[in-house]
Amino acid sequence: MNKIYLWGVVIVAAMLGFTYVSVLGSKGGLNGDIINLLTVLAAAALVVITVFVVIKYVRQMQVDTATGELAEENWDGIGEYNNNVPFGWAVIFLGSMVWAMWYFLVGYPLNAFSQIGQYNEEVAAHDAKFEKKYAAITGDRLIEMGESVYLAECKVCHGLSADGIDGKAANLNQRFEARSVKYVIEHGSNNQLLGFENPMPDRNGLMNANKDYAPITDAEIDAVSAYVANGMSGAGGDVFAGVCSSCHGADGKGIDGVAPDIAEFTPALVVDVLKHGKKGAIGAMPQFDRLNEKQKEAVGAYVTSLSK
Amino acid sequence: MFHWLEKHPFFFSVTVFVVVAYAGLVEIVPSFAQQSRPVIGTKPYSTLELTGRLVYIKNSCNACHSQLIRPFKSETDRYGHYSVSGEYAYDRPFLWGSKRTGPDLMRVGNYRSTDWHDYHMKDPASVVPGSIMPKYTWLYKNIADVDTAYAEQLTIKRFFDVPYNKPLPMKDGSKQTVKLADTLAGARADALAEAQKIAADMKDQDVKDMVKAGKIPEIVALIAYMNSLK
16 A cells, blocks of 8 residues: 555545535535535535546556657757657647648638627628618608607707707707897808709899999998897898899798708708708707718708797 | 647647648738728818817817717718718727717717807707716817827828828819928917818907917817717
8 A cells, every 4th residue: 555545535535525514514505406416516526536637647657667668869868759649639730730830821801700790790781771771751651750860869969859959059940149140141052952052142143133233331231130130030031032032032932953952851861960060150060960861851841830 | 639730849839830820811811801991071170170179188088989880770871871880990999988878979070060169068958958978178278289189190191101292082073181390380370270261261360360269179179079970
């Protein structure tokens, strides 16, 4: 009986004892849980197996003597045996080298999982579903969709109640504020509100037809700005008729392909602002062309509904 | 199995070289792919934009704001196209960030305007109710450090050959050139000219007066940088 077996038994006993104590000592112990029981059994098995494997190899080191033929070469007296590499090991080693070549050159580059590919598939699936679900959406439901898009994209500048947050952005509950009308008359405008470039001249290009085409005056600008901002009513109607109506129409509702509606919002007008952005008295609005067509149409319907 | 190699040092060396070189190629070759080049439309920062970038870093904006849009529909709906590696070609260091206390800013120039930034940096809660972002009022008083930005520009041009003063292809097919002045005085003048354009769109009268007097407050530089993020 070698002393090493005795040590093995002592260590196994000690570790099993330690396992027993730590299980009992922990809150609830085994707790009637099959997983806990299996874990403890596995721990016990590991202890026993480990100790016996260690004993085996320590014994082997104690009693084994080297056998076999030495290789010719040696390095400062340190040589090696001329034994063959185990066959199975050699097959696995060479096989993994071949696999690595294939994987680096072909497997990974050509068959790798593509995050972007998955993204494209998911977007295509979503878009198809969106198209199908909302193809025929109209009326109040379109306005509701517009409101949800508005709350996600527009409220940061125009405010929750679309009032423009104390003049920081356009108040969408009315078509115009007087300062915006005044700014456009004084500076002209090229905001592509019709969907294409069709500039409106600045004040030097605006003549009053009722006064022998005299250039518009400061007093007239103030009057007509108030008139337009007031929803096309009150004083200033005569200036509007003389200066503005030839392009914007007698009722201010615009003329197709010539000038936009300045009496009220129309969905098409809003869509053009979303597509091209806008710059005026209040500040600049960036374009929101990344909304899809249905969403733009919905925002148009929502904004139009606000001032009705 | 490789006994023969062990007995022939020359061939052993050759084999070692082949194996190491192969591992190197697998790592190096992909970085020459088109996907790793600067994306069309990416251009280096102008002097004022880079000044603003330094302000951004100085105030640790990247602690709360990321600059990396992941390829998920929920993100691309909100922030625009997902980020690709070539867009960061001129970002040294990149400011991806790792935490979004605030929203991503990778393309904030596409959907926020100069005057909005003006209101927002002064008092975030005034435009975004409930915002927990602090007020950055000192940006309206501190003078921006254009000189350091110019030094950085010179350095990256000399050592990394960043294409200043060279026509670069844009998305719409046109070419754009980002100017880098020859002298510090020239760079200051360029930054001021750019600042005047930004200040014209701002609402804060003090800032307008400062820019008119030839000084560039940090807020103007920061807005120039924000507007360049597209």
